Amino acid sequence: MMKKRFGYVLVIGLMLLLTGCHLTQSTAPIKSVEEVKQPETGIEQPPKIVTTDWKTILAPLVAELIQTTQPDANNLLLVSDIKNNTGDYLAGNNVSDALASLLREQDLYVVLDKSFVNAGKQALGISSDDVLVSRTKVVGLARYVNANYVLFTTINSLPKSPDIQANVALELISAQTGEIIWDFSSDELSNNN
Numbered sequence: 001m002m003k004k005r006f007g008y009v010l011v012i013g014l015m016l017l018l019t020g021c022h023l024t025q026s027t028a029p030i031k032s033v034e035e036v037k038q039p040e041t042g043i044e045q046p047p048k049i050v051t052t053d054w055k056t057i058l059a060p061l062v063a064e065l066i067q068t069t070q071p072d073a074n075n076l077l078l079v080s081d082i083k084n085n086t087g088d089y090l091a092g093n094n095v096s097d098a099l100a101s102l103l104r105e106q107d108l109y110v111v112l113d114k115s116f117v118n119a120g121k122q123a124l125g126i127s128s129d130d131v132l133v134s135r136t137k138v139v140g141l142a143r144y145v146n147a148n149y150v151l152f153t154t155i156n157s158l159p160k161s162p163d164i165q166a167n168v169a170l171e172l173i174s175a176q177t178g179e180i181i182w183d184f185s186s187d188e189l190s191n192n193n
Helices: 002-024 054-068 092-104 114-124 137-143 186-192
Strands: 076-084 149-157 167-173 180-185
Touching: 054 092, 054 149, 054 167, 054 180, 054 186, 076 137, 092 114, 092 149, 092 167, 114 137, 137 149, 137 167, 167 186
Parallel strands: 076 149
Antiparallel strands: 149 167, 167 180
């Protein structure tokens, strides 16, 4: 019985000792939210989202394609997914949509609808969001959907500022032979000016 009382006294004593500890600490005045300033170098700001006007960038390349090529009677054109060599995030759908839109504005090629191309991809077992863009795969897809041409697009650099232009390369490929019929890049365009 004595040991039990001693245990209770010991526990109560420790509790009083520990509850008194916080009373001996000095308390700093609490600052309002306005007074607390965040360190200027501690938090990184997220990158700004930059939108790119792909129609403006691609229009001179498409104009060059229209001026220098002459398609066969079967002028069906498959616009391939965009090959991104930049190392940066690229919304490839925006680029391919702008390219298809520019090509539809002229009467030289008939651009295959994206849903038709996606159905062909599904039939061949290619994911609709497949990022491993290869010429061989795209030419096989073009043959499957009976297109005669493939427009293969590679983006090598993105426009970082108004002074630094995008580096875009286009290749027109024969779906029957896999031969590159025409190729042109934005570098060649800037060298011609």
